Amino acid sequence: MTPRSRPKRSLRSRPDDAALKRISSRRVPEGGGGRSLAEVACDEIRRAIREGRVPTGAHLTEVDVASWLGMSRTPVREAMRRLQSEGLLLNQPFRGALVMRLDAEDMQQMFAVRELLEPAAAAACALQATETEMRALRGVLEREARVLGDPAALILLNRQFHDLILEAARNQFLGRAIAAVYALIPLLGDSNLLDEPHARAAHAQHLAILDAIEARDAARAETVAREHVRHSLEHRLARIAGDPGRPS
Amino acid sequence: MTPRSRPKRSLRSRPDDAALKRISSRRVPEGGGGRSLAEVACDEIRRAIREGRVPTGAHLTEVDVASWLGMSRTPVREAMRRLQSEGLLLNQPFRGALVMRLDAEDMQQMFAVRELLEPAAAAACALQATETEMRALRGVLEREARVLGDPAALILLNRQFHDLILEAARNQFLGRAIAAVYALIPLLGDSNLLDEPHARAAHAQHLAILDAIEARDAARAETVAREHVRHSLEHRLARIAGDPGRPS
DNA sequence: TTACCATGGATTGTATTCAGTGTATACAAT
């Protein structure tokens, strides 16, 4: 059988079983699902910090992290740079990076700024949210009501609620400012929502915020959102009362 | 005097006139004065954007920038990543990056957030600034008064003034939030301070802010700072009145 | 003993190279 006799597909190169084997055995760069290795590294480091697997104050070097994550220095470097600019890591020129630590004082500063920004977002949302966005918010809170005992799910929904409000506020700079503050939340350690009574209180406050938004009452949304932030701070302060130096 | 007595660079290989010539003609890594090439690249790109040499909406590729700045892709890549996270560049996976553009709407959003944050910083400063910090602020304004016709110097001093206030406010999160917003200022194009009448007005407002701070009058500092931001926005809006789509 | 400086190790900074992706273009088949 000459090559000519292939009936159609004359331009396609011939099937090659060896190529198939090569493909299936190779580590594809896009492994994780569209995310670059740098993103993977970023998320992994962040998660390790949040979960305390890498303690605050720890010393990280590029080679260590690279071998830990099984990749080369290049994406790790990129990830560490990013985390440095977010403030999670403190760069020490030629000496590696330290995992930042926050003390109780820092935590109060963080909440002071959140108390400034989040109420503003809620107010803007009350003025500008579309019907669709309010339905989405309502949907999140309905789901939230059903998982008050499941911290993992709760944390996700809580985040969604706040993100939706921020998006509906339609101000990219407000979003950037809040993101800059949120970036350091992993340093605070365990979420407040692990505590079910607090989770119930927080849910009630979410409902109050959404009520104000649906009523297009910006002033009330602002007030309630501010109290929500304050409650959150108080709960954190109570939790660390015995150990003032270490919020995490 | 033995060859050993070379004051610094003790690790460098022995003196070598040919090498000296190479060195002086080569771009040494430490050339700029301790800054890494990545930082140089970051500043260069930022400056080019601010000065409009790279127009908003332009398409940047790593190789282009690398050959423009005479360095390899690695530091350029790092710089572009950083500018992406700051929001000056918009990343397009596998396709390079676009220089972000802001329209008048975006600009108003930016000033809305500044109107939230900068007064808070002024108020905190009024409560917490040390005598030393207030002297420094006064010194900056005295120098400012002498260069009202020199935009370049003025811009520097203006920046110093605001930075000092922020530092005296003693809240790293407020600093991060404001930095996240300021990062996009290069996209706004020419500074307001190029206009001398406006520069005089701004200087007067600076004086008013400092007076309030020195009087430890947080409420007044907050009010005056808010008006300072508003004036700045109004001036920018007036400038682009004829061309609403393009602030820069 | 003390001050000083050279040396080595650890770590980052930069360049180069290779592999994979996405888009545009040319060309065969309908």
Place this chain on the structure above:
DNA sequence: ATTGTATACACTGAATACAATCCATGGTAA
């Protein structure tokens, strides 16, 4: 003409090799 396929090109993503830098340490001379 239009559609589908293969190829070419440009670019980024990642790995590796190399240079520069900082710090600690130990030896040497005063």
